[in-house]
Amino acid sequence: MRKTLAIIFFSLFAFFAADSPAEDTELNPEKAFYxxxxxxxxxxxxxxxxxxxxxxAKGLASGNIYYNMGNCYMKKGRxxxxxxxxxxSAQYVPRDSDLLSNRRYAKALMKRPDPPSGEIKALKWLLxxxxxxxxxxxxYLALLFFCAFSVYLIVTKVFRVFTAFSNIAITxxxxxxxxxxxxxAKKIHYYEKxxxxxxxxxxxxxxxxxxDATVHFTxxxxxxxxxxxxxxxxxxxxxxxxxxxxxxxxxxxxxK
Amino acid sequence: MNKKSLIxxxxxxxxxSGKETAKxxxxxxxxxxxxGKTSPGRQVALLFTIQGKVNxxxxxxxxxxxxxxxxxxxxxxxxxxxGVETETTIxxxxxxxxxxxxxxxxxxxxxxxxxxxxxEPLILEVSKGAQADEAAVTKAQAKPSSPLAGRIFLEARLxxxxxxxxxxxxxxxxxxxxWMEVMVQEIxxxxxxxxxxxxxxxxxGESKVIERDGxxxxxxxxxxxxxxxxxxxxxxxxxxxxxxVHRKATGLLNDNESFYSRFIGKNEFxxxxxxxxxxxxxxxxxxxxxxxxxxxxxxxxxxxxxxxADRQSAAIGESVTMTxxxxxxxxxxxxxxxxxxxxxxxxxxxxxxxxxxxxVVAQQVLRVQSPDVKExxxxxxxxxxxxxxxxxxxxxxxxxxxxxGAGTAxxxxxxxxxxxxxxxxPSQPGTKEKLGEGIVYIKDAPGRLTSSRLDVxxxxxxxxxxxxxFLMLAGAVVAKKKLARITVDRTYLARxxxxxxxxxxxxxxxxxxNRGPDKEFYDQIFKTMQEYLSTRFLLPEGGTIKENTQxxxxxQAGKEPLAEEIERIxxxxxxxxxxxxxxxxxxxxxxxxxxxxxIKYINSARF
Numbered sequence: 001m002r003k004t005l006a007i008i009f010f011s012l013f014a015f016f017a018a019d020s021p022a023e024d025t026e027l028n029p030e031k032a033f034y035x036x037x038x039x040x041x042x043x044x045x046x047x048x049x050x051x052x053x054x055x056x057a058k059g060l061a062s063g064n065i066y067y068n069m070g071n072c073y074m075k076k077g078r079x080x081x082x083x084x085x086x087x088x089s090a091q092y093v094p095r096d097s098d099l100l101s102n103r104r105y106a107k108a109l110m111k112r113p114d115p116p117s118g119e120i121k122a123l124k125w126l127l128x129x130x131x132x133x134x135x136x137x138x139x140y141l142a143l144l145f146f147c148a149f150s151v152y153l154i155v156t157k158v159f160r161v162f163t164a165f166s167n168i169a170i171t172x173x174x175x176x177x178x179x180x181x182x183x184x185a186k187k188i189h190y191y192e193k194x195x196x197x198x199x200x201x202x203x204x205x206x207x208x209x210x211x212d213a214t215v216h217f218t219x220x221x222x223x224x225x226x227x228x229x230x231x232x233x234x235x236x237x238x239x240x241x242x243x244x245x246x247x248x249x250x251x252x253x254x255x256k
Numbered sequence: 257m258n259k260k261s262l263i264x265x266x267x268x269x270x271x272x273s274g275k276e277t278a279k280x281x282x283x284x285x286x287x288x289x290x291x292g293k294t295s296p297g298r299q300v301a302l303l304f305t306i307q308g309k310v311n312x313x314x315x316x317x318x319x320x321x322x323x324x325x326x327x328x329x330x331x332x333x334x335x336x337x338x339g340v341e342t343e344t345t346i347x348x349x350x351x352x353x354x355x356x357x358x359x360x361x362x363x364x365x366x367x368x369x370x371x372x373x374x375x376e377p378l379i380l381e382v383s384k385g386a387q388a389d390e391a392a393v394t395k396a397q398a399k400p401s402s403p404l405a406g407r408i409f410l411e412a413r414l415x416x417x418x419x420x421x422x423x424x425x426x427x428x429x430x431x432x433x434x435w436m437e438v439m440v441q442e443i444x445x446x447x448x449x450x451x452x453x454x455x456x457x458x459x460x461g462e463s464k465v466i467e468r469d470g471x472x473x474x475x476x477x478x479x480x481x482x483x484x485x486x487x488x489x490x491x492x493x494x495x496x497x498x499x500x501v502h503r504k505a506t507g508l509l510n511d512n513e514s515f516y517s518r519f520i521g522k523n524e525f526x527x528x529x530x531x532x533x534x535x536x537x538x539x540x541x542x543x544x545x546x547x548x549x550x551x552x553x554x555x556x557x558x559x560x561x562x563x564x565a566d567r568q569s570a571a572i573g574e575s576v577t578m579t580x581x582x583x584x585x586x587x588x589x590x591x592x593x594x595x596x597x598x599x600x601x602x603x604x605x606x607x608x609x610x611x612x613x614x615x616v617v618a619q620q621v622l623r624v625q626s627p628d629v630k631e632x633x634x635x636x637x638x639x640x641x642x643x644x645x646x647x648x649x650x651x652x653x654x655x656x657x658x659x660x661g662a663g664t665a666x667x668x669x670x671x672x673x674x675x676x677x678x679x680x681x682p683s684q685p686g687t688k689e690k691l692g693e694g695i696v697y698i699k700d701a702p703g704r705l706t707s708s709r710l711d712v713x714x715x716x717x718x719x720x721x722x723x724x725x726f727l728m729l730a731g732a733v734v735a736k737k738k739l740a741r742i743t744v745d746r747t748y749l750a751r752x753x754x755x756x757x758x759x760x761x762x763x764x765x766x767x768x769x770n771r772g773p774d775k776e777f778y779d780q781i782f783k784t785m786q787e788y789l790s791t792r793f794l795l796p797e798g799g800t801i802k803e804n805t806q807x808x809x810x811x812q813a814g815k816e817p818l819a820e821e822i823e824r825i826x827x828x829x830x831x832x833x834x835x836x837x838x839x840x841x842x843x844x845x846x847x848x849x850x851x852x853x854x855i856k857y858i859n860s861a862r863f
Contacts (some may be wrong), residue, residue, distance in 0.1 A: 029702065029705055030702055033701075033702040037698060037700070040698055055702070055705075056708060059707060059708050059709075060705045060706070060707065060708060061705070061706065061707075061708035062702055062703040062704055062705050062706065063703055064699035064701065064702050064703035065702060065703075067698070067699055068698040068699055071695055071697075071698050074695050075605070076605060076606045077605030077606055077607075077608070077621045078608075091710055092703075092706075093703070098696040098697075098699075101695075101696055102695045102696055105693060105694070105695060106695075108693075109575065135710045136710060136712055139712055139713055139718075140712075143718070143721060143722060146722070146725065147721070147724065147725055150725030150726075150728065150729065151725070151728070153729075154725075154728060154729055154732045158729070158732040158733060158736050159732065159736065188711075188713065191710055191711065192711070200608040200610065200619070201608070201610055201617070201619065256711070
């Protein structure tokens with residue numbers, strides 16, 4: 001019986017084993033990165049971006065690559081693109097002080113900042129409480145907490161061990177878990193549905209996905225939006241203040 | 257021969273000759289090419305027009321080496337010729353050759369039952385750079401044989417026949433129809449490479465009624481702009497328009513319509529390909545080299561430039577955006593951002609350009625670096641004007657700019673070193689220090705490269721780990737139930753313990769079955785059975801196990817064979833342990849199998 005269970009366990013584990021990124025045997029990502037840095041120093045920002053993009057095209061990424069790409073776009077005056085790259089970088093290295101500084105600076109250059117969302121302070125604080133963690137770190141933290149909580153639940157409720165104050169502990173842990181899930185869900189939502197306006201000037205959000213539809217509101221370069229729906233070359237987006245409109249798909253860059 | 261006979265002969269001759277004439281008039285056939293000359297790779301239309309009531313088989317074209325034919329189908333209809341309504345059938349082919357040469361097409365045979373009709377042979381000359389044969393084209397144009405001929409036709413012209421490189425030329429295609437409803441599918445001007453154009457557009461507001469030879473036609477105008485990117489002489493054509501033609505009975509009718517069709521109504525619906533055989537020739541000349549400004553980037557037309565800035569004052573380090581709007585009559589595709597002259601004291605970023613249909617908007621971001629600047633840099637935009645045949649450089653007077661706040665000049669952007677800010681020395685004591693702003697330098701190393709996919713929550717490994725607690729919970733509940741049962745149910749506990757012991761003992765017995773001495777083997781079997789039965793049935797270990805077990809089993813209905821089997825095993829053990837009788841190999845195997853079978857059976861049974 002034990003043997004059977006062990007075989008099942010290891011078979012399942014092998015089946016569900018996480019995919020590892022396929023590494024390209026032809027392109028050396030580090031060399032490409034260094035070549036790009038040389039191009040940056042020489043002022044060839046487009047070439048530098050090409051080299052960085054080659055690494056990304058192979059399914060590999062790092063916070064530093066996106067950071068450097070953001071700098072390239074800043075040099076080219078493309079604030080929206082720069083903010084997008086800095087946001088991508090923050091998903092890998094959210095605590096990097098250089099990144100935080102450059103992102104803040106880039107956002108200061110926006111023609112118009114994101115309109116206020118109207119959320120209460122406490123909720124805003126909760127949503128941004130895990131900003132110092134990357135997305136993977138936040139997800140693994142939630143998973144770890146969930147596993148620990150489950151083990152505690154099993155030990156106290158099934159095997160009736162360490163039952164002193166177990167109800168209170170379970171209540172507190174449940175609450176903490178739910179509160180932990182909120183910023184994690186926000187991170188996931190931002191990754192799945194978030195986008196940055198990268199149109200070089202402004203882009204008009206219209207009532208319908210048609211070129212001649214009435215303009216509802218304007219989005220400025222660097223603003224953050226959420227994607228609600230896509231239809232052909234158009235995307236339905238929601239601005240931070242809740243306004244919804246259709247914009248051409250090529251005026252925004254999606255986080256995922 | 258008398259007079260009567262002569263008259264009869266004449267009458268008969270007239271009759272027969274009339275018949276021949278009528279027969280000749282029954283069927284008329286003509287073969288034609290839309291052009292007698294073409295160039296390699298260019299196709300011309302090959303038409304076989306048959307007027308008259310016919311029931312002929314589709315023609316088979318003769319094989320001509322080097323020529324490629326393509327069947328474009330057959331169309332038929334009725335037309336009035338000299339007041340007589342006749343049926344007309346047109347077979348249309350495309351023909352072309354890859355290599356230069358003179359090709360003879362035909363003669364092509366048509367069969368109508370017993371009769372054979374021969375179309376005249378045609379000659380097609382294919383040479384490099386050949387122009388379409390104007391005479392042949394004129395002939396095709398002058399005597400069209402389509403049923404729609406005279407009712408719907410094209411005229412095309414260019415706005416100019418001599419243009420410069422990059423200069424816009426307008427191609428105008430007029431469609432004339434005698435009140436037939438026409439849905440245009442495609443206009444093909446047969447030119448590949450060397451030019452860039454948009455699509456044909458039709459402004460319904462420019463439609464009008466035009467009278468030609470006493471007939472009123474509705475005219476639709478299709479226009480498109482194009483420009484050539486290299487000098488040379490180009491032929492646009494032969495131009496063809498594919499359309500669907502529907503002629504309604506109601507509504508405005510042609511004056512030539514019969515009384516019958518006016519009131520009863522007539523509909524015809526067909527797909528047609530209308531040719532305009534005469535190609536449009538355009539000569540493209542290169543832009544002159546003399547007088548070309550250094551900052552000229554290829555714009556051709558007559559343009560104006562408006563410049564404005566988003567602010568009139570800025571502090572050092574702040575940016576000012578200049579917006580330049582270029583509009584006018586010309587090729588806006590060739591317009592790029594105007595040049596910024598002498599941006600000393602500023603850091604100029606790369607300009608961005610947006611094309612908005614009737615104008616081009618360019619934005620130039622400039623970052624103020626010096627407190628000495630008084631105005632924004634001058635803007636210069638150069639283009640070539642085909643109207644005046646010369647280059648024009650528009651210089652916009654620089655816009656004033658006030659630099660606010662004291663501070664020293666920044667010769668380059670402030671970089672951070674070792675994550676510490678380097679402050680700018682204040683120019684006057686007691687004043688608040690103004691720090692420059694800029695971006696921190698790039699990273700020297702790529703860092704830890706991982707998969708670009710961040711959605712670990714959708715990977716199988718994550719789902720497995722997330723599901724583990726649930727599996728653990730299920731396992732824990734099952735284990736707890738088992739534990740509880742073991743504590744309460746002695747029989748259940750006995751079953752589990754007996755099974756465990758039997759497994760170990762049987763394994764030992766198996767190892768002795770093949771190689772061990774007989775005594776040890778049967779000793780092990782005896783021990784296995786004894787321990788198993790006593791544990792299983794909660795009997796004290798001892799000599800009465802066999803009898804007690806047998807009695808227990810016999811209480812269960814139908815278990816006598818099992819009881820007998822147990823007795824046999826115990827008896828065998830006694831015999832082979834305590835007597836000199838040697839068991840055979842088969843005997844040991846049978847004993848082993850029996851013990852196995854009994855234990856398995858009792859394990860699975862619910863006694």
